Amino acid sequence: MKAISTILDTAVLTVNGSLWLESNGKRFFGPGPVELLEYIELTGSINQAAKKMGMSYKKAWELVNNLNSITHRPLVVTTTGGEKGGGSTISDEARELIAYHRDLRIRFKKFLEEETLRARK
Amino acid sequence: MKAISTILDTAVLTVNGSLWLESNGKRFFGPGPVELLEYIELTGSINQAAKKMGMSYKKAWELVNNLNSITHRPLVVTTTGGEKGGGSTISDEARELIAYHRDLRIRFKKFLEEETLRARK
DNA sequence: TACCGTTGTATTTTTGAATACATAACGAAA
DNA sequence: TTTCGTTATGTATTCAAAAATACAACGGTA
Numbered sequence: 001m002k003a004i005s006t007i008l009d010t011a012v013l014t015v016n017g018s019l020w021l022e023s024n025g026k027r028f029f030g031p032g033p034v035e036l037l038e039y040i041e042l043t044g045s046i047n048q049a050a051k052k053m054g055m056s057y058k059k060a061w062e063l064v065n066n067l068n069s070i071t072h073r074p075l076v077v078t079t080t081g082g083e084k085g086g087g088s089t090i091s092d093e094a095r096e097l098i099a100y101h102r103d104l105r106i107r108f109k110k111f112l113e114e115e116t117l118r119a120r121k
Numbered sequence: 122m123k124a125i126s127t128i129l130d131t132a133v134l135t136v137n138g139s140l141w142l143e144s145n146g147k148r149f150f151g152p153g154p155v156e157l158l159e160y161i162e163l164t165g166s167i168n169q170a171a172k173k174m175g176m177s178y179k180k181a182w183e184l185v186n187n188l189n190s191i192t193h194r195p196l197v198v199t200t201t202g203g204e205k206g207g208g209s210t211i212s213d214e215a216r217e218l219i220a221y222h223r224d225l226r227i228r229f230k231k232f233l234e235e236e237t238l239r240a241r242k
Numbered sequence: 243t244a245c246c247g248t249t250g251t252a253t254t255t256t257t258g259a260a261t262a263c264a265t266a267a268c269g270a271a272a
Numbered sequence: 273t274t275t276c277g278t279t280a281t282g283t284a285t286t287c288a289a290a291a292a293t294a295c296a297a298c299g300g301t302a
Contacts, residue, residue: 004142004221007192007214012145015225019138021240023129027137047248056291061250071128078249081298085247093128100125104136104236111232115225119142168278177261182280199279202268206277 004119015115019108023070033063034101037094040064040076044087064088125240136236140229144191154184155222161185161197162211170209185209 005013020030039049050060068074075094080086126134141151160170171181189195196215201207 004218007194007218008144014143014146015140016143016148017138017140017229019136021125022135022137024133025135045248057249058251058292059290065250073128079299080249081246082248082300083246084300086249086298087247088249097125097128100240107236108138108232111229115228119221166278178279179262179281180260186280200268201279202270203278204270204276206270207268207279208277209279 003121013116013119015112015119017108017112019104028066028070029097029101031105033067034098036060036063037067037075037090037098040088041090041094044089046076046078046088049088124242134237134240136233136240138229138233140225149187149191150218150222152226154188155219157181157184158188158196158211158215158219161209162215165208165210167197167199167209 018030020027022028036049036053036055039052040046043049043052046060046064047057050057053060064076064078068076071093073093074091075097076088076090078086078088139151141148143149157170157174157176160173161167164170164173167181167185168178171178174181185197185199189197192214194214195212196218197209197211199207199209
């Protein structure tokens, strides 16, 4: 394979991409939701997690709701009212998904790095 | 790794993704442009290629212009006026990029299939 | 009962992107 | 010089996604 980088006007050529899980052909679990879950675990609140991500509460809530509607058991458990007004925690299944996604990302990163090398060679 | 598919409410779990080339961190060569180049080669015209793809001429032209602005030598060579009003052909470099992208897609497809198997296991 | 921060939901506003439309320029041929 | 289909470009319109705003409900605590 001839070097692709000779065709381009730059030395910085990169192969990049994105990855997600599909359930019945519908995208449902990419980098965004994962990060949101991690922040919910960290802060104990959808509201605060959304703020940390610079995302509106509405959008965060819709993400959570969508996730919960697809899995057998909820990934995010919410309580409303009470001492601190309520809050949210994530389930063991959510933690499994996060761990799986982290490993998946690592393998994907390796794939991309190999392809970038190949393209520059 | 525990089977992720046990968490979901469906038997059809798929790992999917998309891939592109970046030049100086800016995406510039994904599936869309490749298909457009192929149609331009086939029809000899940006206009007809756009029609085949159900894309407006304007958008197709902008894609072509963007591609040409990044590579050393044009990927698409256009002539205006003349007997048939003009037309476009693609360069050898474009053909190389198309071939490279085809092989890259094959390797990516294999990666996705392996990851899908792993997730379902 | 009044207060608090959060969840849950509806409505409106804004923004950006896609699309459609319109038109000039081109150059060979008749 | 008129005609032709294409390239090249600007502008207007439409549409959808995102963001902003507003507010009810909840349930502990003081």
